[in-house]
Amino acid sequence: MAVSKMSKLTLIAQQGYSEQILSAVQGFQGVEIRDLFEQTVSNDWVEKYFYEVEPLASQDTLTKIDHQLEQITHAIRFVEHHGSSREKGIHLKRQQATLRKLEETFDESVLLSELESIQELESLFSEVRSKQENLHEQESLLQKWQSLDFLPKDYSLHSTKCFLGTADASIWELFDQQLKEKQIHSEVIYSDDHIVNFVLLYLRAEQAEVQELARQFSITAFTYNYSRLPKTELTAIQREIIELVEENKRLARLIGQKKSVIENLETAEEVLLARKNRWLIHDRFIKDDKLFLLQGWIETENFKTFEDFVGNLIGSENLYLEIEEPTSVEITEEIPTKLKNHTLVKPFEMLTEMYSLPKYHEVDPTPWFMPFYFVFFGMMVADAGYGALMLIGTTVALRTILPRGMERFMRFFQILAVPTIMWGLIYNSFFGFSLGYTPILSTSEDVISILVLSIIFGVIQIFIGLGLAARENIKAKNYLGAVSDGFAWQGIMIGAIIGGAGKMLLNSQPLFMIGVGLAGLSALLIIITPMLQSKSKIKGLAKGAYNLYGITSYIGDLVSYTRLMALGISGGSIAAAFNMLVGYMPPIARFSVGILLMLALHGLNIFLSLLSAYVHGARLQYVEFFGKFYEGGGRAFRPLKSEEKYVNIEQEK
Incomplete structure (x- = not known):
């Protein structure tokens, strides 16, 4: 077997058949689309006959498809991570199907409806989570003030004021001593290894002194804005947290029920990925209000199958198809390689x-x-x-x-x-x-x-x-090259084998001499051949000697x-x-x-x-x-096909 023989395919049809043809080409999975707007010798005719035609702008459509793909990925991740574990997630089992069959099962309106439903659940879920976080913050705060048995606003009279604050535990004793010296009443509401929450009662005339002490000791003032006592407020908040936990469980069950549609979402993702691949090559062919023209590379032996397939799909009378041998320039610079x-x-x-x-x-x-x-x-x-x-x-x-x-x-x-x-x-x-x-x-x-x-x-x-x-x-x-790069080295190897066998195994001097002679003659050919190929015999001799030195690498x-x-x-x-x-x-x-x-x-x-x-x-x-x-350096044959993220797409015929 060898590298598959390739031909350049040209397809011309009415503009109205373009999307149908592209879908067929993608389902066939055997045609690589050429970029007709790329400046090459083979594409000179495009500028000559279609100078007014510009590559199609497909960015808006690609943006829309990418957005839908992001929504699907996000929806699947959200349902899997936040849905109740009681419901089993049904993922799309890898299967084989044709692209046409897959696209027939796709309904964009159903997809958008499912995504909207999941987004509504996510919005409710996020709202509940946000409320829970807010209430937990309030709960954590009020737990450190729940021993406060009066409302500060009730004690802010004409002659007295009430101050609530938080001090670092390391400076509390010194701060408290200063308060006692100034005969300012203090009461500790909460303390731990890090902070002390306290209340100060003082005359309005002492407000400046209290503010100065607070500044010196970096006291953080706390404003209590609730209308009820902390203990009462804390009880109400904890009751609301319990209600939100139940609401969260209810939403988790509803989200879990959406696991049944993961399979449909993944099918839709496969179809959208296929559509995206089609739109990615919309700037490679010619399309105006009347004409659709594309060129591509196809395996020569597959052309008849492709012709029958597309002809049966849209009618052979509605399109023109031909293949031609690649030019020497195309073989050197453009044609892809497909192994067979x-x-x-x-x-x-x-x-x-x-x-x-x-x-x-x-x-x-x-x-x-x-x-x-x-x-x-x-x-x-x-x-x-x-x-x-x-x-x-x-x-x-x-x-x-x-x-x-x-x-x-x-x-x-x-x-x-x-x-x-x-x-x-x-x-x-x-x-x-x-x-x-x-x-x-x-x-x-x-x-x-x-x-x-x-x-x-x-x-x-x-x-x-x-x-x-x-x-x-x-x-x-390059017949001389065949001698110097191949046959001569083979001669050295054969000569070495014959000589070694004659000397060490068969004890035959004639056989040994034949081997030495063959190896010597082959070595001479390696030296002489570059001299015959080169204009300068001295340079050729030097090159031949260097080539013979390569025997060490063998x-x-x-x-x-x-x-x-x-x-x-x-x-x-x-x-x-x-x-x-x-x-x-x-x-x-x-x-x-x-x-x-x-x-x-x-x-x-x-x-x-x-x-x-x-x-x-x-x-x-x-x-x-x-x-x-072997030299290598070939370009891989990349036909228009789908991603096959979840489904192995069979070639349509």
């Missing part, structure tokens, strides 16, 4: 995407590295028990409808469970235990054999990478593959050590604490083993393999 691989290979595309997608004219590395990653991952985890757990867990998870990204991730590890089990059987490891037979490869006795096997895998992968480099150069008609690449042996042995050894540790425990501890310890330790080892295999397996592809032939 077998079902077993497709989950591995996420590793390619993490690195960089291939350019449109470049080879897709996914099917080439997939078999190696498959083998390498299993070799690094190498435990049949861990693999069985992976297989069971991912299979169970895939029986439900998962988000697209999570589904691909699960399929990825479901496939990798197979080599993990296979290598576990080769190493005779099942959760670190032996299965009772002689292993094909023993991690304790066959370390050198496993090391050699790791390097052999590395040689094979690097050899294939060099072959791909040669193929890419041939495709670009040695480093092969050494990198020894991690296959190291990680495979270490993971199994750690698992066996955990088993041994628990095995030393007394029987009672072994079958109680030991079980929990085994679960925790093996859980940690599984996590670390999978993480290490995932990361190091990817590193071998990115550095040792991709470095031989």
Whole structure:
């Protein structure tokens, strides 16, 4: 498989069909809309023939949709957080549906009515909360004045005055002493470690002295504005608080009943998100009072399906459709990349995407590295028990409808469970235990054999990478580059293998000489080829010599593959050590604490083993393999589609 062949789609219709067509394009999920107002060579005709047409202003509509989405999110959060726990919240269960079916269930008037109802409940709830907070503040204040058994206004006579205040507890004794010296009557109403609330009775003639003392000791004056005594007022406030608590419970039940509409709100949110995505591209196509014209990228093989789909929807006589081959400029600067691989290979595309997608004219590395990653991952985890757990867990998870990204991730590890089990059987490891037979490869006795096997895998992968480099150069008609970047290096590797086999394994001098000769000739080609490509023979010779010096990096690449042996042995050894540790425990501890310890330790080892295999397996592809032939830098194909926040949208056909 390879990069999908793309074509440029042009669609022309009457303006009245525009929204219907856009909805169909979004439901089809296979067309990326081009920006016709972007200044490119391919869009010169827009300025020539449609110079009066301006991009559509869609900000008002987007603002309205964003506001509705915010209202939905806020309403769901409010109902979940403040609704009674007796009512069960029904969330939208992830399902598969077409966009058309989803939009048919959406009624904007019903949505607005539900949102208004929830907003009214929220307003009442906020009002009750505000009253409660206010009453609690009054309660807290009056509790510190409830010993006051008279109303201050009744004691403010013509000749006397009453002063209520609060002093810091640390200065009260000194302040009280000053009051006694001036023969001003004081009475403590409330005191704790921090404050003292008090009452002063004094003659009006002494008011200036009292005010000066209050200033010196930073006394806070308190004005009692209630018409009843604090104790009576406090009782009334507490009664009102109890009533508000009951009202709060009633509102919580009413809010909880709204949990039944969360599913509908989430469906509406999915539809609105789809509409938002449509409106976000309204400034990319041409639309006036008569004409609707858009262009986009589509997989060439899907054009007929799309033509039939849109034609059946609005009538083929009501639109014009055509596709054309992308120009060389479009291939270089604009055309997107969409990978197309077998079902077993497709989950591995996420590793390619993490690195960089291939350019449109470049080879897709996914099917080439997939078999190696498959083998390498299993070799690094190498435990049949861990693999069985992976297989069971991912299979169970895939029986439900998962988000697209999570589904691909699960399929990825479901496939990798197979080599993990296979290598576990080769190493005779099942959760670190032996299965009772002689292993094909023993991690304790066959370390050198496993090391050699790791390097052999590395040689094979690097050899294939060099072959791909040669193929890419041939495709670009750079035949000398195919020799210097691919075939010559392959020749050195083959020569080294033949020479090594002749010298160390077969004790054959002729075979050894053939290998040396082939390697030497290949090395000479690496030096000479740049001389043939360069105008300056001296610079070409220097470049060729520098390229040949790169043979040291190949040695480093092969050494990198020894991690296959190291990680495979270490993971199994750690698992066996955990088993041994628990095995030393007394029987009672072994079958109680030991079980929990085994679960925790093996859980940690599984996590670390999978993480290490995932990361190091990817590193071998990115550095040792991709470095031989792959450039990347492609732009991902982004068709007009929905967000799929709650629903997996099926492609309409």
